[in-house]
Amino acid sequence: MAVANQAVASEPSSKRPQRKPPAEVVPSDGAVERQRLRMMLLIRRFEERTYVEYTKPGQKIGGFCHLYSGEEAVAVGIAAIFDKTRDALINGYRCHGHSLALGMDPRVGMAELFGKATGCSKGKGGSMHFFQAAVGNHGGHGIVGGHIPLGLGLAFAQRYKQNGGVTFCLFGDGAINQGTFSEAMNMASLLKVPAVFIVENNGVAMGTQVERSSAEHDLARRGCGFAMPFRQIDGNDVDVVIAEMTTAAERGRNGEGPTYIVADTFRFRGHSMSDPLKYRTKEQQEQAKQRDPITLYAARLRERNLVDEDQIDAMQAEVDAEIREAIRLADEAPQPQLEARFEDILAETYPFDPND
Amino acid sequence: MAVIQYREALRNAMVEEMDRDPNVFLMGEEVAEYQGAYKVSEGMLAKFGPQRVIDTPISEAGFSGLGVGAAMMGLRPIIEFMSWSFTWVCIDQLVNNAANVRYMSGGQYKVPIVFRGGNGIAHQLGATHSHRMESVYARIPGLIVVCPSTPAQAKGLLKSSIRCDDPVIFLESEKMLADRGEVSDDPEFTLPLGIAEIERPGEDVTVISYGRPLQRVVRSAMASLVDDHGIDVELIDLRTLRPLDVKTCVESIRKTNRCVIVDEDWGYCGMGSGILHKLNKPCFDFLDAPIEYVHSDEIPVPFNHYLEEAMMPSVERIVEAVRGVCYV
Numbered sequence: 001m002a003v004a005n006q007a008v009a010s011e012p013s014s015k016r017p018q019r020k021p022p023a024e025v026v027p028s029d030g031a032v033e034r035q036r037l038r039m040m041l042l043i044r045r046f047e048e049r050t051y052v053e054y055t056k057p058g059q060k061i062g063g064f065c066h067l068y069s070g071e072e073a074v075a076v077g078i079a080a081i082f083d084k085t086r087d088a089l090i091n092g093y094r095c096h097g098h099s100l101a102l103g104m105d106p107r108v109g110m111a112e113l114f115g116k117a118t119g120c121s122k123g124k125g126g127s128m129h130f131f132q133a134a135v136g137n138h139g140g141h142g143i144v145g146g147h148i149p150l151g152l153g154l155a156f157a158q159r160y161k162q163n164g165g166v167t168f169c170l171f172g173d174g175a176i177n178q179g180t181f182s183e184a185m186n187m188a189s190l191l192k193v194p195a196v197f198i199v200e201n202n203g204v205a206m207g208t209q210v211e212r213s214s215a216e217h218d219l220a221r222r223g224c225g226f227a228m229p230f231r232q233i234d235g236n237d238v239d240v241v242i243a244e245m246t247t248a249a250e251r252g253r254n255g256e257g258p259t260y261i262v263a264d265t266f267r268f269r270g271h272s273m274s275d276p277l278k279y280r281t282k283e284q285q286e287q288a289k290q291r292d293p294i295t296l297y298a299a300r301l302r303e304r305n306l307v308d309e310d311q312i313d314a315m316q317a318e319v320d321a322e323i324r325e326a327i328r329l330a331d332e333a334p335q336p337q338l339e340a341r342f343e344d345i346l347a348e349t350y351p352f353d354p355n356d
Numbered sequence: 357m358a359v360i361q362y363r364e365a366l367r368n369a370m371v372e373e374m375d376r377d378p379n380v381f382l383m384g385e386e387v388a389e390y391q392g393a394y395k396v397s398e399g400m401l402a403k404f405g406p407q408r409v410i411d412t413p414i415s416e417a418g419f420s421g422l423g424v425g426a427a428m429m430g431l432r433p434i435i436e437f438m439s440w441s442f443t444w445v446c447i448d449q450l451v452n453n454a455a456n457v458r459y460m461s462g463g464q465y466k467v468p469i470v471f472r473g474g475n476g477i478a479h480q481l482g483a484t485h486s487h488r489m490e491s492v493y494a495r496i497p498g499l500i501v502v503c504p505s506t507p508a509q510a511k512g513l514l515k516s517s518i519r520c521d522d523p524v525i526f527l528e529s530e531k532m533l534a535d536r537g538e539v540s541d542d543p544e545f546t547l548p549l550g551i552a553e554i555e556r557p558g559e560d561v562t563v564i565s566y567g568r569p570l571q572r573v574v575r576s577a578m579a580s581l582v583d584d585h586g587i588d589v590e591l592i593d594l595r596t597l598r599p600l601d602v603k604t605c606v607e608s609i610r611k612t613n614r615c616v617i618v619d620e621d622w623g624y625c626g627m628g629s630g631i632l633h634k635l636n637k638p639c640f641d642f643l644d645a646p647i648e649y650v651h652s653d654e655i656p657v658p659f660n661h662y663l664e665e666a667m668m669p670s671v672e673r674i675v676e677a678v679r680g681v682c683y684v
Contacts, residue, residue: 088429119462121464131460157430184421345498346500347467347522
C-alpha cells in the first residue's frame, strides 16, 4: 500500500520535513518560468481590478465574489503540469485564478463577472461558476464541498476510459468538514481513481479559523484513514507545488490511486467582498505579505538570472493593459437576450416544454 | 413478447442498454456481489464484470455525485438508490449538480444519467423510508422525472431514460417489483418520455394518476366505478411527471368536464397540486365541478399497518371523490 509517509504524518506538521524545491538540473532559458510568473501577475491583477470594479459606485459586478489573491502558486503550479487533452480540474467557488491559469481568456472571465453573454458561462454562472470544459476546467462550484464527489466522478471516468488523465480536485480548508469530503476520499481510494485532492488551506473558512473548525488542527492528518498518501506542502511556492503535483499525478496515471495534498497558503482579501477581515491582525497580514507567492517566485527567478526588473515591469504593464481591456470589453458587451434565460437547461427536446 | 416481472423488465432494460453502449454502467449499494438489494440487478455482475457493475459504500452523496461527474465526462451512469427516501442526504448532488451544471456552465455539458430506485410508501417502513419524492424532483428545472406503473413501462421508459441526454429521476416501487406483465423483448422497444397513456378511454370523468398509486388502488377503484356505479372513467397514466403531458390531460378533461387526480403524496405542495396548477387555467371553462385531488393524509408515515393504510388514498376515497365530481 502506498502510504509511505504515514509515519512522518504522525508527527506534528511543523516538525515534518518539508520537501525542498527540486534542484534545477535542466538548464533553462527562463521562458517557461517567466510565463508562470506572468500568469501569477495576471491572476493577481485580474483579482485586484475585480475588487475595484466590484466596489465602485454603480457596481457592475454583482453577487458573491471570492478573490484568489495570495493563492496563485497553487493554480499556476497545477497548470504547469496539466494536460488539457486528458486531465480535469474541478474547484470550489474561488475559481477565477484556476480558470485563468488553465488558459481562460481574461476577457471571457471578466465578461462572466459582468454577467454578459460573452462570458464563459454566458452570464448564467457568475463569479462562482467559471467553466471551460473544452480544456478540462469543470468549474467553479458554489456549494462548499458539493463538487468533491463530482471530482471523484471525473476521475472515475478517466479510469473507466483508461485515457491516462488525472483529476485535480480543489477545495478549501472549510470543505473538509463536509461529509462529501469523507465520502469522496473513501470511494476514490476504494476505486483507485486517478485523483489528486488538494486543500487550498488559507487557514480560515470564511471567518472561522482552522483551529475552531477542525478538531485535528493538522489538516494533512485529516487525510488519515483513507489509505492514500497525504502531505502538507508549501502552497506559496510554485516549484514545490509543481513537484508535488507531478508525483501525485504520476501515481494516478500509473493506476496507483489518489493522493491528498494540503497546500498551505494565505488569502490577502476577505472571504468575499463583504468581509472586512476583522479576524486578522495587521501583523498577520504583514507577515503573510513576506510570503507572497509572486514575490517569492520573482526573487527566485532573479537569483537564477532568469528575469530582471525591467522584464517584470514590462510584464506588469502588459497584464495591466490586458485586464483593463477585458474590463472595457465586458462593460461594453450587451446584456444577454432575455429569451436566453430559457436556454441551456436541457440537452434534448421533449413533446412538452418542461420549463413552460 | 413474454410475461415477466417488473424487476426483470428493469434488469432487461439495463442489460440491453449496457450491451448496446459500453459507456453505460450500473453503480449503487449492493448492486453487484449481493445481486441487488431487491434482486433487480441479479446476474449483472457476472455478465459485465466489476468495472461496469459497481458496489458502493453507504455514501449516497459520494456515489450520486460520482455519477454526475462521470456523466459530465460522457459516460452514461445508472445510479441505483436502495430507496429514494435516502436521497434526502444527497439531494445537493441531484439538484445543484445534475440539474444545474448544464445551465450554469452556459450549456457546456450534457448530463446523461439515470437515478433509479424504489419510491414512496412500501409497507411498514416508517416515516424515514416512505417518502414520496416525486414532487421534490418534479419541480426542478433541468431534471426529467419518470414513474412507470407496469412492467412494460418499466422496460420501455428505462431504456429511453438511459438513452436520454438529460438527468432522469426514475421512480419505481418495491411493491411493484414482483408485478407481472407482457413485455416486448425487442431490443429497440422503447417508450417516449413526456407522453402520458390513456389506459382506459371513457366519457364521464378523467382520473389522472401514475406509478405505485395507480397500481395499488386506482385500477381497483376504476373497476368499481365502472362496474358498480356505471361511471365511464377515462384513466390517464402520466408515466412522466416532468415534463407533464398537459395536452393529453387537457383534451380529456375538455371532453369529460370532470377530473380527479390521485397520488400518495401529501396534498399541500404535493405532486397533484403541481398538476392542478398546470390544468386549472386551460380547463377552467370546461369544468362542471372543481378538480378533486385525492392524496395521503398530512402526517408522517406511521409504522402500524392499519394507520399506514388509513393515511393513503383508498378505493373508497377515490370512488367517493369521483362520485362527488359527477354529482352522483
